[in-house]
Amino acid sequence: MIVITLSKVPKALRGDLTKWCQEIQTGVYVGRFSARIREQLWMRIEKNIGNGEATMVYSTNNELGYNFRTTVSTKKVIDFDGIPLLMQVTPKNEAVKHGFSNAAKIHRAKKAQEKLMVKKSVTRAVYPDIVAIDIETTGLDCTQNSIISISAVRKVSKEYKTFNRYIKISTSIPENIVKLTGITDTLLVNEGVELIDGLKDLISFLRESIVVGYNVRFDFDFLHAACKQVGLDLPANRVVDLAMLVKKDNEFLDNYRFATVLKEYEVDNTHPHNSLSDSIATYELAIKLIENGCLRI
Numbered sequence: 001m002i003v004i005t006l007s008k009v010p011k012a013l014r015g016d017l018t019k020w021c022q023e024i025q026t027g028v029y030v031g032r033f034s035a036r037i038r039e040q041l042w043m044r045i046e047k048n049i050g051n052g053e054a055t056m057v058y059s060t061n062n063e064l065g066y067n068f069r070t071t072v073s074t075k076k077v078i079d080f081d082g083i084p085l086l087m088q089v090t091p092k093n094e095a096v097k098h099g100f101s102n103a104a105k106i107h108r109a110k111k112a113q114e115k116l117m118v119k120k121s122v123t124r125a126v127y128p129d130i131v132a133i134d135i136e137t138t139g140l141d142c143t144q145n146s147i148i149s150i151s152a153v154r155k156v157s158k159e160y161k162t163f164n165r166y167i168k169i170s171t172s173i174p175e176n177i178v179k180l181t182g183i184t185d186t187l188l189v190n191e192g193v194e195l196i197d198g199l200k201d202l203i204s205f206l207r208e209s210i211v212v213g214y215n216v217r218f219d220f221d222f223l224h225a226a227c228k229q230v231g232l233d234l235p236a237n238r239v240v241d242l243a244m245l246v247k248k249d250n251e252f253l254d255n256y257r258f259a260t261v262l263k264e265y266e267v268d269n270t271h272p273h274n275s276l277s278d279s280i281a282t283y284e285l286a287i288k289l290i291e292n293g294c295l296r297i
Contacts, residue, residue, distance in 0.1 A: 004030075006052060007054075009049050009053075010049075011252075020041060052071075056070070132152065132280070133213050135151070139174070139177070162280075166183065167194075167198045196231075211238065211239045214278075216243075246285075
């Protein structure tokens with residue numbers, strides 16, 4: 001009998017273990033196989049564990065009847081007259097070395113080569129005809145809440161062409177939304193436009209461009225609901241959700257929140273939850289994905 005426990009390891013390693021073991025609980029695997037397979041499996045674990053931790057317990061001929069191994073940095077397995085014991089290790093005050101498994105590094109190296117080739121072709125060409133879009137709303141339900149800000153950007157001759165409209169609403173903005181976005185009732189009164197005018201201006205700005213966004217279904221659920229409210233139709237532009245492309249391009253991220261993804265792809269966002277700033281960051285992310293060969297225009 002062999003028991004393996006994993007924590008904070010890449011999903012690919014978890015899936016790999018299920019070829020030999022049964023996952024009886026999250027991160028806990030049980031199996032029965034030869035010593036040769038056990039050794040090879042432990043080597044695979046050590047190679048692909050990334051920054052995670054693993055411990056293996058298995059039956060053997062000693063006084064305890066079992067032995068164990070671990071990658072936990074604060075533990076060390078020592079042999080005391082044939083009996084395996086765990087010794088507590090005091091970690092040195094060293095900088096944490098961030099990184100991924102060897103498999104992920106190989107994957108990244110291949111991506112880097114592809115990115116270099118595509119980037120050369122992108123930089124020689126004109127900017128692709130894409131528009132990045134983002135909105136701010138009073139809540140998450142497009143049937144109950146309202147759009148308060150719409151932004152979009154495209155790039156022409158290395159210069160951003162921006163679209164930004166604050167939208168007047170008949171209710172007060174919730175306090176948590178004011179804190180999150182910085183948009184106030186006073187700002188909407190002074191600088192806001194009517195919903196129908198903001199949507200008409202947006203449609204004009206979009207033209208026939210490819211529209212990109214991050215979790216863009218959220219934005220378009222609100223935009224479709226708003227257009228229906230004022231009797232307009234959104235044009236049938238091609239719409240690309242960058243979140244789906246990122247999940248395919250980088251399966252080793254801890255999470256796929258917008259801020260996490262921007263940091264991973266080295267994209268700056270000067271004012272998070274500001275629709276114009278988020279639109280610019282979304283456009284830059286789209287360019288990175290084009291360079292990686294993930295987004296084909």
